[in-house]
Amino acid sequence: MKKYSNNFFHNKNGALSIEFAFCFLLFTILVFIIYDVYVTLILQNKLERANYTVASVFRERSTLYQDKLKSSSDVYNADLCSSKKTCYDSYELFDSEQVKEMEELASSLLNNREIALKIEALFILQDPKNPGDLKKAKLVTQGKDFFSCSKGSACSKGSIKSYFQSLPAMDKPSNNYQQLAPYVPKLVDSSIAMTGRWVPLYRVSMCIVNEESLYLRWINSNRKDSGGIVPNLCSNVVVLSRCNNTRFCPAYF
Numbered sequence: 096m097k098k099y100s101n102n103f104f105h106n107k108n109g110a111l112s113i114e115f116a117f118c119f120l121l122f123t124i125l126v127f128i129i130y131d132v133y134v135t136l137i138l139q140n141k142l143e144r145a146n147y148t149v150a151s152v153f154r155e156r157s158t159l160y161q162d163k164l165k166s167s168s169d170v171y172n173a174d175l176c177s178s179k180k181t182c183y184d185s186y187e188l189f190d191s192e193q194v195k196e197m198e199e200l201a202s203s204l205l206n207n208r209e210i211a212l213k214i215e216a217l218f219i220l221q222d223p224k225n226p227g228d229l230k231k232a233k234l235v236t237q238g239k240d241f242f243s244c245s246k247g248s249a250c251s252k253g254s255i256k257s258y259f260q261s262l263p264a265m266d267k268p269s270n271n272y273q274q275l276a277p278y279v280p281k282l283v284d285s286s287i288a289m290t291g292r293w294v295p296l297y298r299v300s301m302c303i304v305n306e307e308s309l310y311l312r313w314i315n316s317n318r319k320d321s322g323g324i325v326p327n328l329c330s331n332v333v334v335l336s337r338c339n340n341t342r343f344c345p346a347y348f
Contacts, residue, residue, distance in 0.1 A: 139330070145204040145205050146332050148204060149200055150297065150299040153197055153299060157187065158337075158339075163186065164185070165184070165188035165190060166188070168182040170190050175235055185343055187216070187295050187344055188237065194213075197212060197243075197299070211243075211302040213242035214297060216295055217265040217272050217296040218236075219232045219347065220347045221293055226292070229273060236266040255329065262298070262331065272296060276296050277335070278292070278294075294336055295335075295336040298333045299332055303327060
C-alpha cells in the first residue's frame with residue numbers, strides 16, 4: 096500500500112506522477128465550479144429579494160408619495176388620453192425620475208452595487224358600455240423606455256440589454272399579462288357610470304453585473320460584458336397597483 100502511494104505521487108525518477116497532477120487539476124476545477132455556483136446562487140437570491148422590495152414600494156407610492164400625481168400628457172403617453180382629448184391625472188402613472196428613485200433604492204439594498212432597472216405598467220382601457228369585458232378592452236403599456244443605471248455602464252452590457260429586450264410585451268394579448276389584472280366591481284366614478292375598474296400591473300425588472308464570478312474575472316479582467324457566455328444576473332416581478340384613492344386612481348377607458 097505504501098509503495099502504491101509513493102508511486103501515485105512520484106514516478107521512478109522522483110518527479111510528480113501524471114496521475115497526481117491530473118487529479119489535482121480536476122479537484123481545483125471542481126472547487127472553482129462549486130464556488131462560482133454558490134456565490135451566484137447567493138447573489139441571485141439577494142437580487143430577487145431586493146427586486147420584490149422595490150416592486151412592493153413602487154406599488155404603494157400613491158400612499159407614500161402624495162406629491163407624485165402625474166398626467167398622461169406629462170409622461171408622453173398619448174394612448175392614455177381618452178377619446179375626449181382629456182388626459183388622466185393619476186398616482187399610478189410614473190416618469191423616468193421615479194424609476195431613478197427606485198434604482199437608487201435597489202442599489203442601496205445591494206450595498207451600492209451597480210444596478211440596471213426597468214419599470215413598465217400595463218393599463219387596461221375598458222369599454223364604457225362593457226366595463227367588465229376584458230375582450231373589449233384595450234391594452235396600453237407605459238414605461239417601455241423608462242430604465243435607469245446606477246453607474247451608467249450597466250445598461251451598456253450586452254447581456255443586460257438583451258434581457259430587457261427579450262421580456263414579453265405586456266400589451267400583447269397573447270402574452271396573457273391582462274389575465275393577472277383583477278376587475279374590482281365597485282363604483283369608481285359616478286360621473287361616467289363606471290361600476291368597476293381593471294387594476295393596473297407593474298413589471299419591475301432588475302439586472303446586476305455578476306462580479307463575484309471567478310470565471311468572469313478570469314476571462315475578462317476589465318469587467319466588460321462576457322458576450323452572454325455567463326449571463327449577468329437578472330430578475331423581474333409583476334405586482335398589482337395598490338391605490339385606494341378613487342379620484343386619482345381612476346377607471347381607464
